[in-house]
Amino acid sequence: MPHSLCKAAWMSHPQALASLLAADGELMRRTRSWLADPGSMTLKLKARTRDFSVRLLRQRPGAILADEYLALGVPARSRVVERDVILHCDGRPVVFGHTVLSTSSVKSDWPFFSKLGNTPLGANLFFDPLVGRSPIEYARLQSGHPLMRRIAAALPGEAIPAALYARRSLFSRRGGVLMVTDVFLPALAALMRADVRSM
Template identity: 40%
Template sequence: MHTGPRHETWLAHPPRVLLPPALLPWLKDAGSLTARIRARCTRFEVRVLCQRLARVRRDEAWLLGLRVGELAWLREVLLVADGRPVVFARSLLPRRNLRGAWNLFHGIGARPLGAALFSDPAIARLPLACRRLDGRDARYHRAAAALARQSRAPALPRALWARRSVFLLRGRALMVSEAFLPAILELRK
């Protein structure tokens, strides 16, 4: 668990207070989020918002063993089920890991990263952590801006629940965080 300012703390277990009960399975499932969403919709797509070098946030730097403000390869996407954005996902790969182990990151385009991560038995996932993202967090605002650009997308609630974990391939880290948008609760079971 990362400790920092209270609003930046990631937890090993989701607190049941303030958490919609229907969201708990989404936060705790260590399997492929892509596969879980695909099983609950007829049309799935990945909308790429950006793929570029970007400065990492304090809690991300700590998790990836980087210095605050160091550059990493960033990919932000919306996972869309039946035309509705359901997840805002943010992946970070330290620049030193771009070659070799994680070369799949180049040219991935609009293909789901989860499909690649869960199809390679050499990739290990570290435990999930979760937290609420609110207006004090830049990731909340990135998700809100991405959602605002979508047609018919509702405004975000005051906070979003998110989870993240690190995937390791030959000792090289890739961090994936996923913020659950309100429409996730509308997917069929």
Template identity: 30%
Template structure:
């Protein structure tokens, strides 16, 4: 039986609960998309896995304060650097958010959602939550897990555009090595 990972506010994670090499990537409140573009030397691409209208998972409903069984648009993508999968992203967008000028979110195709979010002057972001994903609770496409030996770290936030909510979850995949990126590009948090 599938059990979702335990999403927690960053304030509830002690320094020891999040490995040092991950802290900088998980705690960063800026655009992960832009940071990955920089770290990949501008080779970042978006591969759509799935986009559909469906009922989100229980913890996603709770994060968005949705009533049970409310339909949303669910978009799952992989962010690749030099054709290597670095990040799995899952966005939950209530249908009520996809109205007016935000209708464009239905047709992002291979555009990164993060680029659009951080360009929007009405964007606000709630607290970042983090979770450790294991073989038991990592509900990701099996092709992305490879021979998963260790845990995968992820983060999620509720964003608001024009005060309308959407949830973005990002999970760092096995081929992404945060210490390589932080050392090479001089970001804080290098081991």
């Protein structure tokens, strides 16, 4: 796999994705709105579904990805703790969530992290006064990106497009930093269409 395909071009403003979101007018504007929403994705989804659930795919030590280490401020070959989940609304997978943090900060700065299980991470991040958040970054992940390969492996029965939109940001607590990436799955479009119809 060429190294360039393992990295995404992360952008500092959702408008930078405008040329990639050119079709389907109002729905694409809604996609940008969802990408840029500074609130909790968990709460946003819960407000739009009868049955919200989290499927834990993995939570274990791993190697940091090629497009993550600079943003997280760690060496390129760092070992980190990874957590991958899929958020479901009414049984449909709508968001793939990926969290990464330094192994040294799990117990000291994020004591709840190891006990999350199928509990959404946002339930802790957005209600802890000690937690700060960096500006959101945006990207369009291509099929060769490691997170895209994980999505395909976790959802073998789903038709996954060649590219998916994603956002990420850093959360800090005391001296520890973790990065949360949300990848929008195809079924999320139905919730965004519902938003458009309700406007």
